[in-house]
Amino acid sequence: MAAVNEAKSEKLQLDKKYSNAWEKYSKEDLEAVFAFNKGYIDFMSSCKTERECVDEFVTRAEKAGYKNLENVIAEGGSLKPGDKVYANNKGKTLAMFLIGSEPIEKGLKILGAHVDSPRLDLKQNPIYEDTDLAMLETHYYGGIKNYQWVTIPLAIHGVIVKSDGTKVSVVIGEDDNDPVIGISDLLIHLSADQLQKKLKDGIEGEDLNILIGSIPVEDKDAKERVKANILKLLNDKYGVIEEDFVSAELEVVPAGRAREYGLDRSMVMAYGHDDRVCAYTSFEALLQMNEIDKTAVALFVDKEEIGSYGATGMHSKFFENVLAEIMDRAGQYSELKLRRALTNSKMLSSDVSAAYDPNFPGVMEKKNTAYFGKGIVFNKYTGARGKSGSSDANPEYIAELRAIMNKHGVTWQTSELGKVDQGGGGTIAYILAEYNMEVIDCGVALQNMHAPWEVASKADIYEAVKAYKAFLIEA
Numbered sequence: 001m002a003a004v005n006e007a008k009s010e011k012l013q014l015d016k017k018y019s020n021a022w023e024k025y026s027k028e029d030l031e032a033v034f035a036f037n038k039g040y041i042d043f044m045s046s047c048k049t050e051r052e053c054v055d056e057f058v059t060r061a062e063k064a065g066y067k068n069l070e071n072v073i074a075e076g077g078s079l080k081p082g083d084k085v086y087a088n089n090k091g092k093t094l095a096m097f098l099i100g101s102e103p104i105e106k107g108l109k110i111l112g113a114h115v116d117s118p119r120l121d122l123k124q125n126p127i128y129e130d131t132d133l134a135m136l137e138t139h140y141y142g143g144i145k146n147y148q149w150v151t152i153p154l155a156i157h158g159v160i161v162k163s164d165g166t167k168v169s170v171v172i173g174e175d176d177n178d179p180v181i182g183i184s185d186l187l188i189h190l191s192a193d194q195l196q197k198k199l200k201d202g203i204e205g206e207d208l209n210i211l212i213g214s215i216p217v218e219d220k221d222a223k224e225r226v227k228a229n230i231l232k233l234l235n236d237k238y239g240v241i242e243e244d245f246v247s248a249e250l251e252v253v254p255a256g257r258a259r260e261y262g263l264d265r266s267m268v269m270a271y272g273h274d275d276r277v278c279a280y281t282s283f284e285a286l287l288q289m290n291e292i293d294k295t296a297v298a299l300f301v302d303k304e305e306i307g308s309y310g311a312t313g314m315h316s317k318f319f320e321n322v323l324a325e326i327m328d329r330a331g332q333y334s335e336l337k338l339r340r341a342l343t344n345s346k347m348l349s350s351d352v353s354a355a356y357d358p359n360f361p362g363v364m365e366k367k368n369t370a371y372f373g374k375g376i377v378f379n380k381y382t383g384a385r386g387k388s389g390s391s392d393a394n395p396e397y398i399a400e401l402r403a404i405m406n407k408h409g410v411t412w413q414t415s416e417l418g419k420v421d422q423g424g425g426g427t428i429a430y431i432l433a434e435y436n437m438e439v440i441d442c443g444v445a446l447q448n449m450h451a452p453w454e455v456a457s458k459a460d461i462y463e464a465v466k467a468y469k470a471f472l473i474e475a
Contacts, residue, residue, distance in 0.1 A: 020373045021411040021459040022266070033462045036284075037260075037268055040461060043280055044270040045257040046174075049157045050092045050302045050312075051249075053115040053276060057094055057283055057300065061086050064287050066096060069322065072329060079329040082291055087322040092116075092302040092312040095322050096286055100295040104327050105337040107344030107437070109475045110297045111282035111468050112314075112428055113351065114304035117272035118142035118450045120149065120208060120252035122156075126245055127212075129227040134213035136181075138252060139205075142305030146203040148451050153180035154210065155255035160240050160248040168238045173255040180255045181210050210252060254452040261455055267372070268461065273454040275304065277461060278350035278443040285468035295326075296472045304351075304428055314428040342435035346397070346475045348442040348468065349429035353377040353415050355445035355457075363422045368415060370445035372457040375411030376467040379441035382417050382426055389426045391433035393440035401440065401471070408470035411463045415445070442467065 025033060047053045062068075066084040071077075079085065081101040088094055092115075120138040128135055140146070155173025162168065173180045185203070186194050194202055216225030217232065234240055258270035270277075279300050286298040303313030310316065323341065327333035356369045370377040380398065381390040405412045433439045444464050447455040 019375075019411060021375050021463055022373050024409075024411065025459075033458055034265070036462050036465065037458045040277075040280055041258045041260070041268060041270070044268070044272065044276060047276065048117075048155075048253045048272060049251050050115040051159065052157065053279060054088060054091055054094045054300065057096075057279075058086065058088060060283075060287070061096060069097075069325060069329075073325060077329065078331065079326065085326070087318075087325075089316075089318045090312055093316075093318055094298075094300045095319060096283075096298040097326055098286060098289050098292055098296040099326075099330060100292045102293050102295075103337075104295050104323075104330060104332050105340040105344065106294060107341060107346065108295050108297050108323075109292075109472050110299060110345055110347040110432070110437075111285065111350050111471070112297075112299040112301065112347055112432060113279035113282050113443075114275045114302065114308075114314075114428060115279050115300045116142070116302045116305050117253075117274055117276065118144045118305055120154075120210075122158075122245065122248065122250040122252065124246050124248075126250075127227060127230065127242065129224040132214060132216065132226050133211060134226045134230045136210040136212055136252075137206075138208045138210060140208060141251075143450050145200070145451070146205060146208060147185075147199065149208060150183045150185040150203055152182060152452060153255040154182050154252050155180060156250055156252055158248065158250035160238065160244050160250070162240060162244050163247070168240060170238065170250060181212050181252075183208055183210055266459070267455050267457050269453050269455050271452060271454070273444070273446050273456050274352045274449055275350070275443070277446075277456055278352060278464065281444070281461060281464040282350045282468050284465050285472060288469055289472055292472065294475070301428060308428055308431060314431045342437060345432075345435070345437040347429075347432050347437055347439045348471055349427050349432065349439055350443050350464075350468065351427040351429075351441050352443045352449065352456075353379055353441070353445045354417055354449055355447050357447050363418045365416070365419050369418075370413055370415035372445065372447075373459045374413045375460060375463040376405075377413055377415045377443060377445050377460075379415055379417065379443075382429070382441055385420060389430060391430040391439055393429075394438060397438040397440060400475070401442075404470050404474040405467060407474065408466065410467045410470055411459075412467065 047056050066086045069085045069087045079099050081099050083099045086096045119141050121141045123137045126136045157171050160168045213230045217229045222228050254271040261267035261269040282298050301314045303310045308314040324338050353370045356364050356371050381387050381392040427441050429439045429441050444456050444460045
């Protein structure tokens with residue numbers, strides 16, 4: 001009798017939820033995990049801005065049979081079950097749709113991630129000279145620790161739009177033959193005053209200025225001769241002048257490829273895991289779908305790191321407007337049906353969570369935190385302290401997702417973003433929840449979140465694409 005009670009007691013434990021994904025993999029599974037992450041590493045090495053992510057997704061989507069919605073509308077085409085279309089918003093937001101067999105008003109299955117990441121943006125008038133050194137002024141984007149961005153190799157990615165409308169793509173610092181740039185820090189020998197400051201004040205935001213050159217032009221009568229030489233180099237390569245910086249979108253990011261991390265190669269170190277790890281896995285999940293009941297959507301948005309505002313952020317009406325166009329092309333549009341479609345939808349707000357770090361155990365509560373290797377993470381709520389700014393998912397929806405994940409053998413876990421009074425964070429979940437749809441945050445756990453180089457588990461990345469695929473099949 002005691003043995004029966006002991007077995008029953010063990011069955012009641014939460015051990016399944018916290019199982020380690022690595023322990024369940026066969027040899028074939030391990031090969032699949034490492035193969036999938038090889039593709040992910042290549043993606044993260046080349047797609048370091050939201051524009052680069054959208055461009056890559058569009059290229060791959062078209063190869064997989066997705067058509068540009070603008071062309072469908074221009075040609076007067078219609079949409080039927082099984083059709084695949086995408087809408088590209090200003091090169092920085094992308095919505096992909098796989099049309100389902102059921103009426104769209106019955107709801108969508110939405111995977112929503114953001115493709116912007118914390119970084120340094122060049123100011124509109126960035127270039128200047130000081131003591132025969134050419135410099136660039138920056139304005140940080142999103143939540144960063146300023147001190148993490150000094151003394152590391154940096155690269156420039158982005159676009160410059162000239163006054164005639166010509167758009168010039170810029171990538172400097174990624175090719176092995178490229179130079180890199182960087183931000184200096186004060187030598188330890190002269191840091192007595194700096195070291196007395198609080199950590200957040202050690203490097204001021206206005207001091208994140210980038211050194212880009214030191215050779216003057218030959219003309220000794222020229223003003224700011226080093227700056228003039230840099231402008232000449234840029235003009236020779238890109239055909240731009242100083243005024244063109246005013247209409248540029250140039251992002252300074254860590255230089256170099258994403259890498260395997262750990263002696264066992266079990267992790268991935270990359271810039272921008274937050275939130276491209278969820279964008280990539282969401283994209284891959286949708287790409288594997290060909291027929292579906294409810295219309296499936298993969299949504300990739302910009303500006304999440306600064307509040308989701310602007311024309312390319314989640315607060316924009318872009319998604320709502322595109323859905324109206326989709327329903328119209330499918331012969332299903334009315335304002336009421338559009339509202340029903342949004343209300344009846346279910347969404348995974350595909351965003352990252354914080355992984356437990358043995359170096360900093362004090363900010364986590366162990367029973368309610370995420371761990372490397374234990375699968376995709378469900379965050380019932382994010383927010384700060386008293387759940388401020390959180391949509392707080394409904395338990396009925398969580399129960400449904402539990403059943404789906406268990407049915408498909410997905411390793412999953414739950415988490416909150418640190419101890420109650422330690423802070424918190426936000427995602428796009430609350431914005432979609434305003435339509436009254438079911439939404440929960442669901443993504444990959446990271447160490448070093450918002451640092452230049454973040455770390456994720458290969459197993460968790462692999463489980464994420466499995467989870468998103470299961471959601472699209474079953475939800």
